[in-house]
Amino acid sequence: MTIAALNPNPVPAILPGSGGLRGALSDLFWRKPNVLLLLMLLPPVLWLGIVYIGSLFALLAQSFFSIDEFSGLINREFTLKTYGDLFQAANLDIILRTVTMAALVTLASAVIAFPIAYYAARYARGRWKALFYLGIMLPLWSSYLVKIYAWKLILAKEGILTWLLAKLHLLWVLDAWLSLPVVGGNSLSVSFTGTFIVFVYVWLPFMILPVQAALERVPGNLVEASSDLGASPGQTFRNVLFPLALPGIVAGSIFTFSLTLGDYIIPQIIGTSRLFIGQAVYSQQGTAGNIPLAAAFTVVPIVIMGFYLWGAKRMGAFDAL
Amino acid sequence: MTSAVSFQKASRHFGSVRAVDAVDLEIAPGEFFAMLGPSGSGKTTCLRLIAGFEQLTSGSISIFGERAEGVPPYRRNVNTVFQDYALFPHLNVLDNVAYGLMVKGVGKAQRHKAAEEALSLVRLPGYGARRPGQLSGGQRQRVALARALVNQPKVLLLDEPLGALDLKLRENMQEELKSLQKALGITFVFVTHDQGEALSMADRVAVFNDGKIMQIGTPEDIYQRPKTRFVADFVGSSNVLPPDFVQRYSGQHRWGSLRPESIRVGRAASGATSGEGVSARLVSTNYLGATTKLALDADGLRLHAIVPAGTTLPAEGEAVVLTFNREHLHLMDEPA
DSSP states (O other): OOHHHHOOSOOOSSOOOOOHHHHHHHHHHHHOHHHHHHHHHHHHHHIIIIIIHHHHHHHHHHTTSEEOTTTOOEEOSOOSHHHHHHTSHHHHHHHHHHHHHHHHHHHHHHHHHHHHHHHHHHTOOHHHHHHHHHHHHHHHHSOHHHHHHHHHHHHSTTSHHHHHHHHTTOHHHHHHHHTSTTTOOSSGGGSHHHHHHHHHHHHHHHHHHHHHHHHHTSOHHHHHHHHHTTOOHHHHIIIIIHHHHHHHHHHHHHHHHHHHHHOOSHHHHSSOSSOOHHHHHHHHHTTSOOHHHHHHHHHHHHHHHHHHHHHHHHTTGGGGO | OOOSEEEEEEEEEETTEEEEEEEEEEEOTTOEEEEEOOTTSSHHHHHHHHHTSSOOSEEEEEETTEEOTTOOGGGSSEEEEOTTOOOOTTSOHHHHHHHHHHHTTOOHHHHHHHHHHHHHHTTOTTOTTSOGGGSOHHHHHHHHHHHHHTTOOSEEEEESTTTTSOHHHHHHHHHHHHHHHHHHOOEEEEEESOHHHHHHHOSEEEEEETTEEEEEEOHHHHHHSOSSHHHHHHTTOOEEEOHHHHHHHHSOOSOEEEOGGGOEEEEHHHHTTTSOOEEEEEEEEEEOSSEEEEEEEETTEEEEEEEETTOOOOOTTOEEEEEOOGGGOEEOSSOO
16 A cells, blocks of 8 residues: 555645634734734733832832921922931841841741652652642642631640640740740740741742752752762762752742741731831831831832842852742 | 672562562673663663662672672762763862762862863863863763762773763774773673673673573673574574574574574575575665665565675565575574
8 A cells, every 4th residue: 555545635735824814813923923922921011010010119219208207298309318217226126137037937948848848859759749739739728817817826825736735744845935035925926936937837838849849850860879979868968969959949038038028917916016027117108107118118128139139149049940 | 709799699679570580690800791681671770789779679799799788879889870971960070070089088189180180081181170061972971981980999880871972972982981991900880782882892791681681601602602582682683593494404403593694695596506595585675884684584484684785686575595604503592
């Protein structure tokens, strides 16, 4: 049997166009892919560029205005007086507290996330991998507020954690911790320790996923090669796994760090009465009506994140994205 | 003399899959040893057993007389050149080569000097500052070789190291590896599925199939005197002849093998007079450059012959007569 016998209906080498507007558009988009790209990107660029970034700049511009302390009216003239107010000791205290908390939350998230991500990237297969993703994502499906209030109950003096520690006769450990200055308090739900625990819980998925993606890209034979060349498991971790996972850790830390810098709900519900940046912005623009100072406070996390991203880029964090 | 590597009834089973099944093997010190076999035949698992990446299910392995069971890879003075090289992408070439010395705590100046020397050994001097990503496949292969050799291993394991290279480069590397092995005197264990590579480089070859060693011998042994049909067919695609056919020419009822290059092809008319040829029909010819491969049909028996290029050939479909020297017909051990 010849090929021609298999193909009894010869077709032309070039098919005719399908005609109509759709056909013409399809051909146009094929010939000029940039036209399609422009059409697809125009709406989100307009949204991001004008509505989103534009209003952000409008807010930031407010930080160069000042408030008239007697009338409470905003004086719309360029001044650096508001930034002078920002650098008062009480406000610097808020900034320092927030940055310290964000750094500690990031560090703890990285330490907790790494083994989980390592397991998922190296060992979990099939249904275990599905279970891993479900376990990481599931908390993200429920409301943020519900989770925080649930934690308030867990951490409260009458809560399940106190009950559990009492049953285990370990209540003295909790009491000893709570009696410490700064991190302690009346109960975990009104201490910085409680704020820290809830921050780590809420942002952990944002650390696990990028670290897992980075580890998944490390070929297994690099670990074997390191071991073959005489490196103990600890040396392999320090010299091969950690450097190769670092971009993922940095990418994850951008999430945990910036989200902690800006959050104002968690420290309000769980923690002490001392303010974080987000709460300061909230109270300045609301009850105090001092929009310029609120705007100046908003600039702080943006500047910190700017430096952080610049440093992260130098470490090659964005190669992994 | 102590063997460099010794397997005693070594088995590695993965569930019901017998990747390596009761293998006995002795590799002599300073030997260039090839493990040859199709994919899934257990040769790579054997290599990984020596390296320590896999653990035995039963049997034992010793390396230079020392038992290796339960010894992790990092405590074995054995190094591997990986199939896809496994160079560390975040380190430059010099630090890649110096890695083994670095984890052993050798000082920076000293290990960099040793790494430079290893790089010159593989003819890549001055490449230290580059990243593995900036090198060609052949260069990466040399770096992987230098990275293993710098540790002065007792045994060097090579897992299909030439598989990813193009033909020309592969031939160069074959010669280089062989002369390097002679100069250094290190035991090389080389895994390949390419029979040409195994025959041209190795002092001895083990042919693997289904987790077992089918035959161990010098390249000439393996090629000229295969013991089983599998070896005859896998190494150099010999013609495997059934016992009835062999009986007519040798008087013995056994499986035989006949190398394609031992078969002479003549025209039916001229060959008929001698009276002792095999009459066959030429099915197709396949031009290979230096030689031409002929597919023949002798009464339902498929045979291949290889003749030098330039031989005048009968047309496809024509009747031919095949002749061969009796001593080229090799009788195999395998029971008929």
